[in-house]
Amino acid sequence: MFAIAGGKGGCGKTTTALGLARGLATLGDRPLVADADLDMPDLHHRAGVDHAAGVAAVAGGERPTAVAASSPRFPDIDILPCRESDTATAASAFERLHRCNRPVLLDCPAGASPAAAAPLRAADRTVLVSTPDEQSLQDTAKTAAMARQLDAPPALLVLVRSAGRVDPSPLFDCRRVVHVPRLPSPPLRTDESAARYLNGAKILSKRNT
Template sequence: MLAIAGGKGGCGKTTTALGLARALATLGERPLVVDADLDMPDIHHRAETDRVAGLTAVAEGQRPAAVAQRSPRFAGVDVLPCRGSDPSTAASAFRRLRQCDRPVVLDCAAGAGPDAVVPLRAADRTLLVSTPVAQSLRDTTKTSAMARQLDATPSVLLLPRSDGTTDPTPLFDCEYVVHVPELPDPPLETEESASRYLKCAKILSKRNI
Protein backbone atom coordinates (compact mmCIF):
# COMPACT_ATOMS: atom_id res chain seq x y z
CA MET A 1 0.00 0.00 0.00
CA LEU A 2 1.12 3.50 -0.83
CA ALA A 3 0.39 6.44 1.48
CA ILE A 4 -0.06 9.89 -0.05
CA ALA A 5 1.06 12.21 2.73
CA GLY A 6 2.04 15.82 3.29
CA GLY A 7 2.61 18.36 6.01
CA LYS A 8 -0.10 20.85 5.07
CA GLY A 9 -3.74 20.66 4.08
CA GLY A 10 -4.38 21.97 0.58
CA CYS A 11 -0.98 20.92 -0.76
CA GLY A 12 -2.54 18.62 -3.37
CA LYS A 13 -2.67 15.19 -1.72
CA THR A 14 -6.14 14.26 -2.96
CA THR A 15 -5.39 15.52 -6.46
CA THR A 16 -2.19 13.47 -6.39
CA ALA A 17 -3.97 10.33 -5.16
CA LEU A 18 -6.52 10.50 -7.98
CA GLY A 19 -4.04 11.60 -10.63
CA LEU A 20 -1.68 8.78 -9.71
CA ALA A 21 -4.53 6.24 -9.66
CA ARG A 22 -5.68 7.30 -13.10
CA ALA A 23 -2.12 6.93 -14.37
CA LEU A 24 -1.84 3.46 -12.84
CA ALA A 25 -5.07 2.53 -14.61
CA THR A 26 -3.55 3.56 -17.96
CA LEU A 27 -0.67 1.18 -17.17
CA GLY A 28 -3.14 -1.68 -16.87
CA GLU A 29 -3.60 -1.71 -13.09
CA ARG A 30 -6.91 -1.55 -11.21
CA PRO A 31 -6.08 0.88 -8.39
CA LEU A 32 -8.17 1.37 -5.28
CA VAL A 33 -8.04 4.86 -3.78
CA VAL A 34 -8.91 4.86 -0.08
CA ASP A 35 -10.00 8.00 1.78
CA ALA A 36 -7.78 7.76 4.87
CA ASP A 37 -8.48 11.32 6.06
CA LEU A 38 -10.93 10.64 8.89
CA ASP A 39 -11.57 14.29 9.75
CA MET A 40 -11.91 15.83 6.29
CA PRO A 41 -12.75 13.07 3.79
CA ASP A 42 -13.40 14.38 0.28
CA ILE A 43 -12.32 11.67 -2.17
CA HIS A 44 -15.99 10.89 -2.83
CA HIS A 45 -16.59 14.49 -3.90
CA ARG A 46 -13.59 14.66 -6.21
CA ALA A 47 -14.20 11.22 -7.71
CA GLU A 48 -17.96 11.84 -8.03
CA THR A 49 -18.97 8.82 -5.96
CA ASP A 50 -21.33 8.48 -3.03
CA ARG A 51 -20.04 9.05 0.48
CA VAL A 52 -20.62 5.76 2.25
CA ALA A 53 -19.05 4.06 5.25
CA GLY A 54 -16.54 2.18 3.12
CA LEU A 55 -13.76 1.86 5.67
CA THR A 56 -16.19 0.73 8.35
CA ALA A 57 -17.69 -1.89 6.06
CA VAL A 58 -14.25 -3.33 5.27
CA ALA A 59 -13.31 -3.33 8.96
CA GLU A 60 -16.50 -5.31 9.64
CA GLY A 61 -15.50 -7.99 7.16
CA GLN A 62 -16.90 -6.99 3.80
CA ARG A 63 -14.66 -7.48 0.78
CA PRO A 64 -13.10 -4.23 -0.48
CA ALA A 65 -14.19 -5.07 -4.04
CA ALA A 66 -17.81 -5.32 -2.89
CA VAL A 67 -17.75 -1.97 -1.08
CA ALA A 68 -15.60 0.15 -3.42
CA GLN A 69 -17.29 2.38 -5.97
CA ARG A 70 -16.16 2.85 -9.54
CA SER A 71 -15.42 6.50 -10.26
CA PRO A 72 -17.42 7.87 -13.19
CA ARG A 73 -14.86 10.63 -13.55
CA PHE A 74 -11.62 8.60 -13.60
CA ALA A 75 -11.72 5.53 -15.82
CA GLY A 76 -10.37 2.38 -14.22
CA VAL A 77 -10.26 3.85 -10.71
CA ASP A 78 -12.21 2.49 -7.74
CA VAL A 79 -12.78 4.51 -4.58
CA LEU A 80 -13.31 3.45 -0.98
CA PRO A 81 -14.93 6.44 0.77
CA CYS A 82 -14.82 7.26 4.45
CA ARG A 83 -17.74 8.20 6.66
CA GLY A 84 -17.91 8.04 10.42
CA SER A 85 -14.76 5.96 10.93
CA ASP A 86 -12.60 6.27 14.04
CA PRO A 87 -8.84 5.49 14.15
CA SER A 88 -9.39 1.99 15.56
CA THR A 89 -11.90 1.09 12.85
CA ALA A 90 -9.67 2.57 10.16
CA ALA A 91 -6.65 0.61 11.41
CA SER A 92 -8.63 -2.62 11.18
CA ALA A 93 -9.72 -1.75 7.63
CA PHE A 94 -6.16 -0.94 6.58
CA ARG A 95 -4.93 -4.31 7.89
CA ARG A 96 -7.52 -6.05 5.71
CA LEU A 97 -6.63 -3.87 2.73
CA ARG A 98 -3.04 -5.11 2.92
CA GLN A 99 -4.34 -8.41 1.53
CA CYS A 100 -5.57 -6.79 -1.71
CA ASP A 101 -3.92 -8.02 -4.90
CA ARG A 102 -4.15 -4.59 -6.51
CA PRO A 103 -2.50 -1.19 -5.91
CA VAL A 104 -4.01 0.51 -2.86
CA VAL A 105 -3.50 4.28 -2.57
CA LEU A 106 -4.21 5.88 0.82
CA ASP A 107 -5.13 9.58 0.78
CA CYS A 108 -3.90 10.50 4.27
CA ALA A 109 -4.65 13.32 6.68
CA ALA A 110 -2.19 16.21 6.61
CA GLY A 111 0.50 16.72 9.21
CA ALA A 112 2.12 14.39 11.70
CA GLY A 113 -0.73 13.91 14.17
CA PRO A 114 -2.48 10.71 15.30
CA ASP A 115 -4.86 10.63 12.31
CA ALA A 116 -1.88 10.63 9.95
CA VAL A 117 -0.08 7.89 11.89
CA VAL A 118 -2.75 5.21 11.37
CA PRO A 119 -2.52 4.91 7.56
CA LEU A 120 1.25 5.41 7.54
CA ARG A 121 1.64 2.52 9.96
CA ALA A 122 -0.24 0.29 7.50
CA ALA A 123 1.48 1.52 4.33
CA ASP A 124 4.50 -0.05 2.68
CA ARG A 125 5.79 3.21 1.20
CA THR A 126 4.97 6.89 1.05
CA LEU A 127 4.61 9.45 -1.69
CA LEU A 128 5.23 12.88 -0.14
CA VAL A 129 3.35 15.91 -1.46
CA SER A 130 4.38 19.51 -0.80
CA THR A 131 4.05 22.83 -2.51
CA PRO A 132 7.47 24.35 -3.30
CA VAL A 133 7.25 27.07 -0.63
CA ALA A 134 9.59 26.91 2.35
CA GLN A 135 6.99 26.43 5.10
CA SER A 136 5.23 23.60 3.31
CA LEU A 137 8.55 21.86 2.65
CA ARG A 138 9.60 22.18 6.29
CA ASP A 139 6.27 20.78 7.49
CA THR A 140 6.56 17.89 5.07
CA THR A 141 9.99 16.97 6.44
CA LYS A 142 8.20 16.10 9.71
CA THR A 143 5.82 13.83 7.82
CA SER A 144 8.79 12.28 6.02
CA ALA A 145 10.56 11.54 9.31
CA MET A 146 7.40 10.00 10.74
CA ALA A 147 6.93 7.81 7.66
CA ARG A 148 10.47 6.48 8.00
CA GLN A 149 9.94 5.69 11.68
CA LEU A 150 6.82 3.72 10.74
CA ASP A 151 8.62 1.78 7.97
CA ALA A 152 6.69 3.51 5.19
CA THR A 153 9.80 4.92 3.56
CA PRO A 154 9.21 7.87 1.19
CA SER A 155 9.90 6.84 -2.40
CA VAL A 156 8.88 9.96 -4.31
CA LEU A 157 8.47 13.64 -3.50
CA LEU A 158 5.88 15.35 -5.70
CA LEU A 159 5.75 19.15 -5.86
CA PRO A 160 2.48 20.60 -7.25
CA ARG A 161 2.45 24.16 -8.53
CA SER A 162 6.20 23.99 -9.10
CA ASP A 163 8.11 25.55 -11.97
CA GLY A 164 11.01 23.18 -11.36
CA THR A 165 13.40 25.72 -9.89
CA THR A 166 13.02 24.59 -6.27
CA ASP A 167 15.59 22.01 -5.20
CA PRO A 168 14.18 20.07 -2.21
CA THR A 169 17.06 17.58 -1.97
CA PRO A 170 18.81 19.36 0.96
CA LEU A 171 15.69 18.62 3.06
CA PHE A 172 14.60 15.23 1.73
CA ASP A 173 16.31 11.93 1.16
CA CYS A 174 14.07 10.89 -1.75
CA GLU A 175 15.50 9.26 -4.82
CA TYR A 176 12.85 10.77 -7.10
CA VAL A 177 11.33 14.27 -7.29
CA VAL A 178 8.46 15.05 -9.67
CA HIS A 179 7.49 18.67 -10.39
CA VAL A 180 3.90 19.41 -11.47
CA PRO A 181 3.50 22.94 -12.88
CA GLU A 182 0.72 25.35 -12.02
CA LEU A 183 -2.30 24.15 -13.96
CA PRO A 184 -5.71 25.63 -14.69
CA ASP A 185 -8.75 24.34 -12.80
CA PRO A 186 -9.66 21.55 -12.80
CA PRO A 187 -5.99 20.50 -12.51
CA LEU A 188 -6.52 16.87 -13.54
CA GLU A 189 -8.10 17.70 -16.89
CA THR A 190 -4.93 18.59 -18.80
CA GLU A 191 -2.49 16.49 -20.81
CA GLU A 192 0.36 18.10 -18.87
CA SER A 193 -0.93 16.87 -15.52
CA ALA A 194 -1.57 13.42 -16.97
CA SER A 195 2.02 13.19 -18.19
CA ARG A 196 3.45 14.15 -14.78
CA TYR A 197 1.34 11.66 -12.85
CA LEU A 198 2.13 9.00 -15.43
CA LYS A 199 5.83 9.64 -14.82
CA CYS A 200 5.23 9.16 -11.11
CA ALA A 201 3.21 5.99 -11.69
CA LYS A 202 5.98 4.49 -13.82
CA ILE A 203 8.52 5.19 -11.10
CA LEU A 204 6.36 3.52 -8.48
CA SER A 205 5.44 0.59 -10.72
CA LYS A 206 9.12 -0.20 -11.18
CA ARG A 207 9.38 -0.30 -7.40
CA ASN A 208 6.35 -2.62 -7.10
CA ILE A 209 3.71 -0.26 -5.75
Protein backbone atom coordinates (compact mmCIF):
# COMPACT_ATOMS: atom_id res chain seq x y z
CA MET A 1 0.00 0.00 0.00
CA PHE A 2 1.36 3.39 -1.04
CA ALA A 3 0.77 6.75 0.62
CA ILE A 4 0.74 9.60 -1.91
CA ALA A 5 2.03 12.50 0.17
CA GLY A 6 3.47 15.98 -0.18
CA GLY A 7 4.44 18.99 1.86
CA LYS A 8 2.01 21.54 0.42
CA GLY A 9 -1.59 21.60 -0.71
CA GLY A 10 -2.11 21.95 -4.43
CA CYS A 11 1.16 20.21 -5.34
CA GLY A 12 -0.60 17.53 -7.39
CA LYS A 13 -1.12 14.61 -4.99
CA THR A 14 -4.60 13.67 -6.23
CA THR A 15 -3.54 13.94 -9.87
CA THR A 16 -0.50 11.80 -9.09
CA ALA A 17 -2.56 9.19 -7.24
CA LEU A 18 -4.91 8.84 -10.20
CA GLY A 19 -2.08 8.97 -12.74
CA LEU A 20 -0.12 6.22 -11.00
CA ALA A 21 -3.29 4.16 -10.59
CA ARG A 22 -3.95 4.45 -14.30
CA GLY A 23 -0.39 3.29 -14.93
CA LEU A 24 -0.85 0.29 -12.64
CA ALA A 25 -4.10 -0.55 -14.46
CA THR A 26 -2.20 -0.46 -17.76
CA LEU A 27 0.21 -3.00 -16.26
CA GLY A 28 -2.70 -5.34 -15.54
CA ASP A 29 -3.65 -4.48 -11.96
CA ARG A 30 -6.94 -3.12 -10.69
CA PRO A 31 -5.82 -0.52 -8.15
CA LEU A 32 -7.91 1.02 -5.42
CA VAL A 33 -7.43 4.74 -4.72
CA ALA A 34 -8.68 5.84 -1.30
CA ASP A 35 -9.21 9.43 -0.21
CA ALA A 36 -7.23 9.87 3.01
CA ASP A 37 -7.46 13.67 3.00
CA LEU A 38 -10.19 14.08 5.58
CA ASP A 39 -9.74 17.85 5.77
CA MET A 40 -10.29 18.53 2.06
CA PRO A 41 -11.57 15.36 0.36
CA ASP A 42 -11.86 15.87 -3.39
CA LEU A 43 -10.81 12.54 -4.91
CA HIS A 44 -14.46 11.76 -5.67
CA HIS A 45 -14.75 14.97 -7.67
CA ARG A 46 -11.64 14.29 -9.73
CA ALA A 47 -12.65 10.67 -10.38
CA GLY A 48 -16.29 11.43 -11.17
CA VAL A 49 -17.88 9.29 -8.44
CA ASP A 50 -20.44 10.04 -5.72
CA HIS A 51 -19.29 11.62 -2.48
CA ALA A 52 -20.12 8.55 -0.39
CA ALA A 53 -18.74 7.63 3.03
CA GLY A 54 -16.57 4.82 1.73
CA VAL A 55 -13.77 5.10 4.29
CA ALA A 56 -16.30 5.01 7.15
CA ALA A 57 -17.97 1.93 5.63
CA VAL A 58 -14.64 0.10 5.51
CA ALA A 59 -13.95 1.05 9.12
CA GLY A 60 -17.37 -0.39 9.98
CA GLY A 61 -16.45 -3.77 8.53
CA GLU A 62 -17.51 -3.53 4.89
CA ARG A 63 -15.17 -5.05 2.30
CA PRO A 64 -13.32 -2.28 0.43
CA THR A 65 -14.15 -3.84 -2.93
CA ALA A 66 -17.85 -3.88 -2.02
CA VAL A 67 -18.12 -0.16 -1.24
CA ALA A 68 -15.57 1.27 -3.70
CA ALA A 69 -16.94 2.94 -6.84
CA SER A 70 -15.69 2.30 -10.36
CA SER A 71 -14.45 5.53 -11.90
CA PRO A 72 -16.19 6.39 -15.19
CA ARG A 73 -13.20 8.57 -16.11
CA PHE A 74 -10.47 6.05 -15.37
CA PRO A 75 -11.32 2.48 -16.42
CA ASP A 76 -10.11 -0.38 -14.20
CA ILE A 77 -9.62 1.92 -11.19
CA ASP A 78 -11.80 1.78 -8.08
CA ILE A 79 -12.31 4.81 -5.85
CA LEU A 80 -12.98 4.89 -2.12
CA PRO A 81 -14.25 8.37 -1.19
CA CYS A 82 -14.31 9.86 2.29
CA ARG A 83 -16.13 12.61 4.13
CA GLU A 84 -14.89 15.04 6.74
CA SER A 85 -16.95 13.15 9.33
CA ASP A 86 -14.88 9.98 8.80
CA THR A 87 -11.97 11.29 10.90
CA ALA A 88 -12.65 9.24 14.03
CA THR A 89 -12.63 5.90 12.22
CA ALA A 90 -10.14 6.57 9.42
CA ALA A 91 -7.11 4.89 11.04
CA SER A 92 -8.92 1.56 11.37
CA ALA A 93 -10.07 1.83 7.75
CA PHE A 94 -6.50 2.35 6.56
CA GLU A 95 -5.40 -0.75 8.49
CA ARG A 96 -8.15 -2.79 6.83
CA LEU A 97 -7.14 -1.48 3.42
CA HIS A 98 -3.64 -2.77 4.09
CA ARG A 99 -5.03 -6.29 3.80
CA CYS A 100 -6.41 -5.78 0.28
CA ASN A 101 -5.00 -8.16 -2.31
CA ARG A 102 -4.56 -5.39 -4.87
CA PRO A 103 -2.50 -2.19 -5.10
CA VAL A 104 -3.89 0.51 -2.80
CA LEU A 105 -2.97 4.19 -3.09
CA LEU A 106 -3.87 6.58 -0.27
CA ASP A 107 -4.39 10.20 -1.36
CA CYS A 108 -3.00 11.88 1.78
CA PRO A 109 -3.37 15.31 3.37
CA ALA A 110 -0.54 17.76 2.84
CA GLY A 111 2.14 18.46 5.42
CA ALA A 112 3.37 16.62 8.49
CA SER A 113 0.32 16.90 10.76
CA PRO A 114 -1.27 14.05 12.79
CA ALA A 115 -3.90 13.76 10.04
CA ALA A 116 -1.12 13.16 7.51
CA ALA A 117 0.58 10.66 9.81
CA ALA A 118 -2.41 8.28 10.02
CA PRO A 119 -2.29 6.99 6.40
CA LEU A 120 1.52 6.99 6.43
CA ARG A 121 1.47 4.78 9.51
CA ALA A 122 -0.61 2.20 7.64
CA ALA A 123 1.27 2.35 4.32
CA ASP A 124 4.21 0.23 3.22
CA ARG A 125 5.85 2.93 1.11
CA THR A 126 5.40 6.59 0.29
CA VAL A 127 5.26 8.40 -3.03
CA LEU A 128 6.40 11.97 -2.48
CA VAL A 129 4.86 14.68 -4.65
CA SER A 130 6.29 18.17 -5.04
CA THR A 131 6.67 21.01 -7.46
CA PRO A 132 10.30 21.91 -8.26
CA ASP A 133 10.33 25.20 -6.39
CA GLU A 134 12.55 25.38 -3.30
CA GLN A 135 9.84 25.89 -0.68
CA SER A 136 7.75 22.98 -1.92
CA LEU A 137 10.81 20.71 -1.96
CA GLN A 138 11.76 21.69 1.57
CA ASP A 139 8.23 21.07 2.85
CA THR A 140 8.14 17.71 1.11
CA ALA A 141 11.49 16.79 2.66
CA LYS A 142 9.79 17.15 6.07
CA THR A 143 7.05 14.78 4.90
CA ALA A 144 9.74 12.34 3.74
CA ALA A 145 11.36 12.41 7.18
CA MET A 146 8.02 11.68 8.83
CA ALA A 147 7.37 8.83 6.39
CA ARG A 148 10.67 7.21 7.33
CA GLN A 149 9.90 7.54 11.03
CA LEU A 150 6.56 5.79 10.45
CA ASP A 151 8.16 2.90 8.49
CA ALA A 152 6.79 4.00 5.12
CA PRO A 153 10.03 5.13 3.43
CA PRO A 154 9.87 6.91 0.07
CA ALA A 155 9.74 4.64 -2.96
CA LEU A 156 9.41 7.41 -5.55
CA LEU A 157 9.53 11.18 -5.88
CA VAL A 158 7.20 12.76 -8.46
CA LEU A 159 8.07 16.31 -9.46
CA VAL A 160 5.08 17.91 -11.17
CA ARG A 161 5.23 20.93 -13.44
CA SER A 162 8.91 20.09 -13.80
CA ALA A 163 11.09 20.57 -16.88
CA GLY A 164 13.62 18.14 -15.42
CA ARG A 165 16.24 20.78 -14.63
CA VAL A 166 15.99 20.48 -10.83
CA ASP A 167 18.09 17.86 -9.06
CA PRO A 168 16.26 16.99 -5.81
CA SER A 169 18.97 14.64 -4.52
CA PRO A 170 20.47 17.16 -2.01
CA LEU A 171 17.17 17.09 -0.07
CA PHE A 172 15.96 13.53 -0.64
CA ASP A 173 17.45 10.11 -0.15
CA CYS A 174 15.31 8.79 -2.99
CA ARG A 175 16.98 7.85 -6.24
CA ARG A 176 13.74 7.17 -8.12
CA VAL A 177 12.41 10.42 -9.59
CA VAL A 178 9.75 11.01 -12.24
CA HIS A 179 9.45 14.48 -13.78
CA VAL A 180 5.97 15.38 -15.04
CA PRO A 181 6.08 18.53 -17.20
CA ARG A 182 3.55 21.33 -17.07
CA LEU A 183 0.58 20.04 -19.04
CA PRO A 184 -2.65 21.55 -20.34
CA SER A 185 -5.75 21.10 -18.24
CA PRO A 186 -6.98 18.47 -17.55
CA PRO A 187 -3.45 17.02 -17.28
CA LEU A 188 -4.45 13.35 -17.04
CA ARG A 189 -6.04 13.42 -20.49
CA THR A 190 -2.69 13.74 -22.31
CA ASP A 191 -0.47 11.00 -23.74
CA GLU A 192 2.53 12.70 -22.14
CA SER A 193 1.12 12.39 -18.63
CA ALA A 194 0.12 8.78 -19.26
CA ALA A 195 3.69 7.94 -20.27
CA ARG A 196 5.26 9.67 -17.26
CA TYR A 197 2.90 8.10 -14.73
CA LEU A 198 3.26 4.70 -16.37
CA ASN A 199 6.99 5.00 -15.76
CA GLY A 200 6.26 5.71 -12.11
CA ALA A 201 3.85 2.77 -11.91
CA LYS A 202 6.53 0.45 -13.24
CA ILE A 203 8.86 1.59 -10.45
CA LEU A 204 6.16 0.96 -7.83
CA SER A 205 5.29 -2.41 -9.30
CA LYS A 206 8.89 -3.55 -8.95
CA ARG A 207 9.04 -2.23 -5.40
CA ASN A 208 5.84 -4.07 -4.54
CA THR A 209 7.05 -7.54 -5.58
